[in-house]
Amino acid sequence: MPLKGLLSSKGGSAAAEPVAEEAAAAASTLSDAQKLAMLEDLERSGLGWFWASDAEGRLVYLSASVAERLGLALEDLVGRPVAQIFQPAASDGREKPLALRLGAHKAFSGLPVRAAARPDGAVLRLAGHPVSDAQGGFAGFRGTGTEITEEWYREEETERLAKFDSLTGLANRHRMAQLIDSTLTAFRAAKRNCAVMMLDLDRFKQVNDTLGHAAGDELLRQVAERLGRAIDRECEIGRLGGDEFQVMIPDLDDRGVLGEIAMKVLTMLRQPYSLEEGRCVIGSSVGIAIAPHDGVTREEVVRSADLALYAAKNGGRGQFRFYSGDLENEAIFRRRLEADLGTGLAENQFFLKYQPVIEAESRKVIALEAKICWNHSQRGEIDEEEFARILEGSSLVGEIGRWAIHEACSHAARWPETVRVALGVPVPLFTAESFVEDVSEALSEAGLGPSRLDLAISEAIFFGDADNVDRTLARLFKLGVRLTLDEFGSGYSSLAYLRRAPFDTIRIDSRLVAEASGEDEREIGLVRAIVALAGALGMDTLAGGVETMALNDALVGCGIGLLQGPIYYESTLRETVEAEIMGEGWRIDPSSERTWRARRRTVLRKIHVIHDDHSYEVTLRNLSRTGALIQGLIDVPRGTQFVVDLGGGQLAVATVTRSNGDTQGLEFEQHLVDDGSGGLCTRNRVSPYLLASAGKPLAALSPGSYKAMRGQLGEGQPIPQFGYAPSARAEQG
Incomplete structure (x- = not known):
């Protein structure tokens, strides 16, 4: 028209x-x-x-x-x-x-x-x-x-700037607050779960201070991109300001899956960054909280995630932590332990345990790796894993490292000539001006040949002053000590390190080792490639943390030269390993039974176990991924099923596999998972909504009748009337 x-x-x-x-x-x-x-x-x-x-x-x-x-x-x-x-x-x-x-x-x-x-x-x-x-x-x-x-x-740009971070393009603090608020409000009505992660970058301030704020801005943009790639499921990622990020993942309460996501984030974020101003490496810490278990409102859940993040940072950084109700007390306790390090050193409270390093072909023990433990005056023995987390970041890390080198050399001087001593060197100790002199002095005082000392050095040293690093490595080589490149494949790895440094051994990163027995051929292929690379450079390869026969066989098939882990021998007292090693040659064959015993952790705390509609208080003596040892009940037949209440809504169905007097060995129906701090937790927790509908409070399970849960363990079966052992009855009374 x-x-x-x-x-x-x-x-x-x-x-x-x-x-x-x-x-x-x-x-x-x-x-x-x-x-x-x-x-x-x-x-x-x-x-x-x-x-x-x-x-x-x-x-x-x-x-x-x-x-x-x-x-x-x-x-x-x-x-x-x-x-x-x-x-x-x-x-x-x-x-x-x-x-x-x-x-x-x-x-x-x-x-x-x-x-x-x-x-x-x-x-x-x-x-x-x-x-x-x-x-x-x-x-x-x-x-x-x-x-x-x-x-x-x-x-559109004005509206976008009001909702999104102008630097990274991620949601800003205001938008994340709105999204979490609206999501949790809707999910409360539908009784759905929602996880919130808080992330904080480690060593970001150093980048700003050394490379400038422009480099810091570019680093934050690259961090945002990596976060998007690391979390390959529906989520919302935001930058709250500075180097603090937040992630909301709806409909996820499986702590096994959340732990895997957190580890993937940590791994990706600690890989090197290429900036116009230079190359840098940072890390991150992650705190995780899950609604409705750790809070119902946005304020509650975010505060819980913040406390978990704080615990992760205090635990040594580069970690993830799940929220638990005792985190505030734990943070206070850890600060007290850090403050006690000086007293521990002055009063000789530290001691060394040793874990054998096995030659794969001959099964001979060719080295003992020293690990620092602490006999605390009030806490008792603190094992090497927890001690390492307490020590990291302390101002005493160098001094305690020097003590460990002197102590290990004096011990090794009494061993057969065929056995070396190995120990890790923290970065602050390696970069100290007197480090090489300290090593030389320790060897001289002990009368130990330099070739019998093996120093494991992290790849993190290569991100310091290159000239100083090369000079220290050259002096150590001239001194004659052996050098191991630690954690190879952790994300920092570069062939340039191997060309620059006279390493004798490459220790493959424990996460890469753990995945080598899986179904993904790429992981075992990476191990084979590292073995081939080491062989071409005239270096040996070491794989630690070997826990299963399947993993051991896979590593041996790849050509790994040296092996270490609980399937061979856990770290133990010096007197024990010296009694073994003083013969003609200590050989150790791998055993899955040895792993089962080693992986159980001493706990000693009161818990409840539920059978049908009865709850019994028992002592949890030790705990592993697959089972537990409880004490306090008598006349419990094998095959009995319990629901083990580990607190905080953590219920694990377990079967009695061994029963001896007042002690029972339990096997879990579903294995526990890593809680990010070296402990264990259940994958899922009983929903507070379910507890509320059963007449229970929105909190941890408490002693009492559990008729609302009947049917899980076979309703209608006769109820065994388990009696308390005399000692347990006395404790209850």
Whole structure:
């Protein structure tokens, strides 16, 4: 339909835009020809344009200038439904579809639209109103519009900046708060789970201080990109400011899966970053809380995740932690332990345990690795894993490291010549000016040959002063000590290190070793590649943490030269290993039974076990991924099933596999998982909503009757009346 026909139609022009209204007012004193010429000039100028549809919603007229701006042919548009030609410019569902507006036969204005065929093209503001024919029936729409592309993008950018971080493009603090609030509110009604992770970067301030704030900004952008790649499931990632990030993962309460996600994040974030100003390495710590277990409102859940993050940072950084109710007390206790390190050193409370290193081919013990433990005056024995977490970051790490080298050398001097002593060197000790002199002095005082001392050095040293690192390595090589590159494959690895340093052995990263027995051929392929690389460079390979026969066989098949782990021998007291090693040669064959014993952890705390609708208080003596040892009940037959209440809603179904007097060995139906701090936890917890519906409080399970849970262990079966052992009864009384 030509423009002249539109002007003569009943209802006139839909002058919804100011420009069109002014034009219509001026046209009232002009002839029809002048009016037509004026409106055509207006169309060509781009200040305003017109459109019209018929009663079926098909386009019958469109200003040619609009088609040009949209980059579309006018003849391809006329006759098509208007609702198929244009679509709302906003893609977030804020605007009703155009088809609904047209179908309502009601006037509208100010609607931002784009051409459906060109969603990235010009943005138009559309207005229209319905017109009637001579009989009063609906005849279609007449409308106007203007181009608002620049204005639209300015408004979009303003709105985006209000919700998203301008540096990384992630959601900002305000948007994350809104998202978590709305999600938890909706999930409370649906009784669904939601996990919140808090992340904090380690050593970020050093990057800003040494490379500048521009490098720090670029680093944050790369961190944001890696986070997006690391978490390959539905989630929302935000930057709260500085080097603090937050992740919301809906419908996930499996702590095994969450732990895997956290470890993937930690691994990816600690890989080297290439910046214009230089190369750098950072790390991160992660705290995890899960609604509704660790809080119901946003404030509660975020606070729980914050406490878990604080615990992860205090635990040595580079870790993840799940929230638990005792984290606040634990943080205070850990600070006290750190403060006691100086007293421990002065009062000779530290001692060394040793773990054998086995030659894969001969099964001979060729070295003993020293590990520092602490006989604390109040806490008792603190094992090597917990001690390492307490020591990391302490100002005494160098001094305690020097003590360990002197102590290990004096012990090794009494061993057979065929057995070396090995121990790790913390970065602060390695970078100390007197380090090589300290090593030389320890060897001289003990009368130990340098070739019998094996120093394991982390790849992290290579991110310090390159000249100083090379100079120290050269002096150690000249001294004659053996050198092991520790944690190879952890994410820092570079062939340049191996070319620069005279290493004798490559120790493969424990996570890579642990995955080598899995179904993924790429993991075992990486181990084979490292073995081949080491062989080409004349170096040996060491794999630690070997816990299963399947993993042992896989590593031996790859050609690993040296093995270590609980399947061979756990770390133990010096007197024990010296009694073994003083013979003609100590050989150790791997044994899965040895691993079973070694992986149980001494716990000694009160818990409850539930059988049918009865709850019994017992002592948990030790705990492993697959089972536990409890004490306090008598006359418990093998095959009895318990629900073990580990606290905090953690219930584990277990079967009695051994029973001896007042002590029972339990095997869990579902294995426990790593809690991020060297401990164990159940994958899932009983939902507080379920407890509430069973008449229990929204908190940990408490002693009492559990009739609401009947049926799990076989309802209708006879209930054994287990008695308490005399000592347990006395404790209860």
